[in-house]
Amino acid sequence: MNDTLLRQWAMLNYIPRYPRKVDVATLAARLFAAGYEISKRSIQRDLITLSQVVPLVSDDAKPQGWSWKADAAQLELPTLEPQAALTFQLVERYMQSLLPSSTLAYLQPWFKTARAVLNQHDTSIASWPDKVRVLPRGVQLLAPVIDEQVQAVIYQCLSENKRVQITYLPRASKEVKEYMISPLALVVRDKLIYLLCTMKEYADIRQLALHRIKTAEITEKEINRPTDFDVDTYIASGAFGILDVATTMKLVVNFNVDAIAHLTETSISSDQKIEEKEGGIYTLTATVPDNLEICWWLLAFGDQVEVIKPEKLRRKIKNIAQSMCRRYERDDVKLSY
Structure with missing residues (x-):
């Protein structure tokens, strides 16, 4: 050649x-x-x-x-296969609510190529997205806007292990601040992208919301990476407020018949057991992570669930319920809508 x-x-x-x-x-x-x-x-x-x-x-x-060019079609040799093109089209349709707009914009060349590939093939493949629907559960929040150039610089620094000079607007501040940071990893949670980094020569890990970074400029200086840093270990330590402690607990919960229905098909753990009691009550026993998300999950069932064990979790949910009752018992609330 x-x-x-x-x-x-x-x-x-x-x-x-x-x-x-x-x-x-x-x-x-x-x-x-x-x-x-x-x-x-x-x-x-x-x-x-x-x-x-x-x-x-x-x-x-x-x-x-x-x-x-930003909108240039993705150059593929060999060309994108129909099955891969179908996957890209499903991602384009169903990841709209999960990915930041800047990330979706970055993927547009692949989406464009996928549409072209599917249009060249028979209708059985091209029409597949019209036969699939994904319904999200719960309230869907809109993703914050991330500056595309900032995101591109941060991703480049991550891949090349380079420090980056940024201006950042902290959550509780109206004043933009300047930092020299060493980007280490990205964590995506609830449509927010967090950059894990160190600042200057310090070893402590900081979390910066990517949408609050206003400007970013790559440098030629190598990053300051703590020798013991591991992103999974960092998350497991409770750094994002998920874990109370990095252990499991034996959960015993009474559910009403309507609330337990979906858990008979989608288990919360591999050792889950459900026992039917009198009066339409079902007792669920399972080993689950000892974290805040279990508490939030149980609270979403409202009065259809009662925590029996562990005692610590029962007291916590009881205190939350009592506090809610006191709040809603007030008669002096004036609606201004």
């Missing part, structure tokens, strides 16, 4: 999608590492030539940066 073709194909793979960019010097270094010796001038000529046939764009910065 022609060496020029192989080199240009390799170079296209090194060019990121806008708003990220790469300069000629960086391309030359990456090509050299891949075994291609070529001058910067030749790379520049290749880029200009290729931009006439593929959707590449450059800016006026010094050094000049090159990118794939």
Whole structure:
């Protein structure tokens, strides 16, 4: 195969999608590492030539940066298979409520390619999304808006282990603050994306909501990564307010017949047992994580559930119920709507 073709194909793979960019010097270094010796001038000529046939764009910065157009169709060799295209189309339809708009925008080239692939095939595949519906449970919150350029810089710093200079608006503040941070990992929770990082030379882990980062600028300085950092261990420690302690508990709960129905088919644990009692009451026994989400899950059943054990959880839910009763017993509430 022609060496020029192989080199240009390799170079296209090194060019990121806008708003990220790469300069000629960086391309030359990456090509050299891949075994291609070529001058910067030749790379520049290749880029200009290729931009006439593929959707590449450059800016006026010094050094000049090159990118794939933001809306360019995803270049796939071999082409996207119909089954993969179908998966992308289902993601586009049903992840709207789960992913930030900036992330969905980033995936648009793949969605566009998937639609084109499905339109070329028989109706049995192309019509499949019209035969599937996903109904979410509970109140669906809207995802906050994340600056696309900020997100692109943060993701680049994560992949390249580089520190980033940011401006950040804390939740309880109206004043933007500047930080030099070392990005370590991302955690997605309830449509919010949290960046785990360290600041300056400190070892303690901080959580920054990605949508509160106003500006981000990559640096060439390597990150400050604590030697013992592990994202799963960090989450299990209760850092996101999920765990009370990293243990399990034996849960014993009485459910009304209507509330227990779905648990007979979708168990809360592998050792779950359900025993029918008198008066339409069912006792569920299961080993579950000792965390706050179990409490929230039980509270969602309202008066259709009674916690028997553990005593600590029973007292906690009892106190919440009593507090709610006191709040709703007030007669001096004035509605201003």
